[in-house]
Amino acid sequence: xxxxxxxxxxxxLDTAPLIYFIEGNSQYQEKLNQLFDLNDKGHFVFITxxxxxxxxxxxxxxxxxxxxxEKYIDILTNARGIEMLxxxxxxxxxxxxxxxxxxxxxxxxxxxxxxxxxxxxYFLTNDLRLKSVVEVNSIVxxxx
Numbered sequence: 001x002x003x004x005x006x007x008x009x010x011x012x013l014d015t016a017p018l019i020y021f022i023e024g025n026s027q028y029q030e031k032l033n034q035l036f037d038l039n040d041k042g043h044f045v046f047i048t049x050x051x052x053x054x055x056x057x058x059x060x061x062x063x064x065x066x067x068x069x070e071k072y073i074d075i076l077t078n079a080r081g082i083e084m085l086x087x088x089x090x091x092x093x094x095x096x097x098x099x100x101x102x103x104x105x106x107x108x109x110x111x112x113x114x115x116x117x118x119x120x121x122y123f124l125t126n127d128l129r130l131k132s133v134v135e136v137n138s139i140v141x142x143x144x
Contacts, residue, residue: 004122004139006044012115013046013082014125015055015107017141022056022071028126028141035124035144039081046082049091049114051107053077053084085114102133112136 020026021036039046053076060069076084087110094113098104104112108130115123115136123130123138131138 004144006038006122009044009121010047010119011039011044012111012118012120012123012136013048013052014111014123014127014130015052016126017124018048018052018072018075019056020126020141022075023068026141028144031141031144042081044081047085047114047118047120048076048082049085049111050087051110051114055107085118087114091117098133098135104130104133 017028017032020028021032026032038044053073056072056076057069060066060072076082091110091113094117095106095109098112098116099106099109102109108127111125112123112130112133112135114120120136123133123136124141125138126141128140131140
């Protein structure tokens with residue numbers, strides 16, 4: 001387990017942890033509930049990119065789960081403790097550099113570029129492969 005200090009920090013929220021939290025079907029549910037509770041209380045801020053919104057909407061839309069899709073949209077666009085950032089040209093360039101250096105998939109490169117460019121203290125993911133990126137401090141859910 002990793003001991004992390006979240007007070008007044010920014011945590012980049014990758015797609016999988018958000019899905020696990022919202023849909024509640026994860027072995028990490030208790031940890032995620034505690035984490036989102038701290039976020040709700042203003043202890044730290046989540047940042048994420050519009051790629052997260054794209055990724056979380058695909059399955060609910062494909063399955064006709066409109067209410068779930070609307071819940072994701074509401075959370076990512078209106079939650080007090082979550083700041084969603086747009087993909088800019090500068091982020092695209094940084095993502096390309098990361099893709100070239102680490103052979104990442106495009107969505108992962110954009111997520112990581114956003115975290116790096118906006119100086120996230122942590123990158124919360126459940127993808128162990130992303131821990132190889134040394135430019136950001138990645139934490140997988142099993143480490144919480």
